[in-house]
Every structure is written in structure tokens, then in C-alpha cells.
Amino acid sequence: MAKRSRLEIIRDILKIIHQNKNSIIKTPLLRKSNMSSTRFSEYFNEMLKRGLIYEKADKKGKVSIALTNKGYHYLDKYNQIIEFIEEFDL
Amino acid sequence: MPGPMFYQSMGIDVLYAFVLIMCSLIIYFGTREVYKLSEYKGIKYFRLSFLYFALSLFFRSFIRIIVLFFNDPRVLHFSMRAWGPVTVVLFTYTSIMAVLCLLYSVLYKKWKNEKLIFGIFNSVALLISLITALLTIPLLTLSLQVILFVFVGLTSYLAYKDCKNTKKRNSLYFNYILLFAFWTLNMIDILIPRFIPIIQILIYLVSIGIFMSILYKVIRRVGSI
Numbered sequence: 347m348a349k350r351s352r353l354e355i356i357r358d359i360l361k362i363i364h365q366n367k368n369s370i371i372k373t374p375l376l377r378k379s380n381m382s383s384t385r386f387s388e389y390f391n392e393m394l395k396r397g398l399i400y401e402k403a404d405k406k407g408k409v410s411i412a413l414t415n416k417g418y419h420y421l422d423k424y425n426q427i428i429e430f431i432e433e434f435d436l
Numbered sequence: 437m438p439g440p441m442f443y444q445s446m447g448i449d450v451l452y453a454f455v456l457i458m459c460s461l462i463i464y465f466g467t468r469e470v471y472k473l474s475e476y477k478g479i480k481y482f483r484l485s486f487l488y489f490a491l492s493l494f495f496r497s498f499i500r501i502i503v504l505f506f507n508d509p510r511v512l513h514f515s516m517r518a519w520g521p522v523t524v525v526l527f528t529y530t531s532i533m534a535v536l537c538l539l540y541s542v543l544y545k546k547w548k549n550e551k552l553i554f555g556i557f558n559s560v561a562l563l564i565s566l567i568t569a570l571l572t573i574p575l576l577t578l579s580l581q582v583i584l585f586v587f588v589g590l591t592s593y594l595a596y597k598d599c600k601n602t603k604k605r606n607s608l609y610f611n612y613i614l615l616f617a618f619w620t621l622n623m624i625d626i627l628i629p630r631f632i633p634i635i636q637i638l639i640y641l642v643s644i645g646i647f648m649s650i651l652y653k654v655i656r657r658v659g660s661i
Contacts, residue, residue: 434653436478
């Protein structure tokens, strides 16, 4: 299996959150993303910092992960980004 | 009083700069969204390259117009030297940075140390622009531009050979090498006036064609601007 690119990994994580009705706890997200916990943390923090996802707490204080508008936008535009990168061999 | 030929030449020059500045800015702003979403380094340098092209073209032509508008008599001397070393430094620096950034956008995966590489690019661009502006020796200017072009051309060729997508690589790298060649001719034309007057229009037309083809590819990929 080919190594996933950074952009692809981010897309996959966002997709998992989206497929879980935009609310998933961190542990199942780690499991479904098929990565080591160190690598997952690196991506998770980057995505938080870039505003693609955010953490929300319910009334009981249980924290889950959700997509921001930018995260949805990333999913929408992912193919376009990849096509652009391939077009100019970037 | 300058004759009609002066104004005609000036008009063509400004129109040419205007078209290329517009192409460059449309590419720069049109790719803002894909960059903001992806924060991809290749896109960052690709965009930066076109911002430098736009700045370079601005320094090339629009300063002339502004001074003409304010009736500065120095504009009547139709030479880059009349504009003083500062304009030459700005034009040469931004031109070289534009070419090097475009090169780096396809090579950043191989040249890992981003800060060092960018530091070297800045130093080379600054050094060449200072030498060009302060020494004003046409043969030296020509040699520096030719050396730079040979380096950029060879590096592009190596990147072309490594590119996996054979369908796209031919047209892309052909476009890039043409762009580098005509940009070098552009710089020689400006820095050494009357060096290649006969083919000046040809340089303008081919340069516009190259920028338009890149703009077309950008619009096709990113959709609306």
C-alpha cells in the first residue's frame, strides 16, 4: 500500500469525523485513522492549530471532536487541491 | 521633447507590463484559497514566485510612468540607469527571486533545508542585483544572467527527468524552461538597453503567451478566481 501524503492523511481524519455525524471522541478517532498515537497527535494538533477541527464539550463534560467550516471546506476542495499540485508538479 | 516613437515604445512597454502583472496577480490571488486550506509548501513558493514576478514588472515599467506623470525630466532618458541603482536593485532582486521561487516550488521536496536554501536564494539575488546596479558593466550583467539561466535550466531539466507523470511533465517543464529563457532575455533587454532591440516585440509576445498558458492552467484547476 502506497504511503499516504500529508494532505491525504488530513483528508482521511476529517472524513472520519464527518462520517460520525461530525462528533467523535479522540480515542475512536485515533483507532479509525490507522496511525500510531505519536503521529496521530502530531496531525491532531496541527489540525486544531489550523482551525480545521475543534473540541467541543457536552453537558456532562465529555469532549468530542468536530469539523469547523474550514474543515468542511477542506473536504470540498480536496480534489481540486490535489489536481492543482499534480498539474504544476508541486 | 520626446518623439512619437518614444511614446509608442513606452506604451507597448507599459501594456506588456500591465498584462503580465495582471496575469501574475490573478495567479497569486486565485491560488490563495487552495494554499490557505492546504498550507502546502509547493503552492506557497509557486504563489510567491508570481508575486515576485508582479513586483518585478512593477519596478520595470510603472516607476517610469509615475515619474513621467509627475513630469520628472529624468524619465526622458530612456534607460534603466537614469532611474538610479535602487530601481535596478529592486527589479533585479525581485526578478531573480521570482525565478528561484518557481524553481523551488518543484524542488522543495529534494532540497529539504528550507531556511538555508531560501537564505542562499536571497543572498544570490541580492548579490547579483547589487553587482548589476553598482558596477554597470554590460558584459558582467550578461554573464551573470546567463550563468543564472544555465543553473535554473539544468536544475529544471533534472526535476523534469525525475517527474513521474510523463503526460503532464512535458508541457509543464517546457513552459517553465521557456519562461526562464524569456525572463532572462527580458532582464538582459532592460538591464542592457538596445542590446536586443529587434527581437524585443518577440520577447514580449512569447512572454505573454507563457504567462497566459500558466494562468489558463491555474484557472482550469482552481475554478473561478
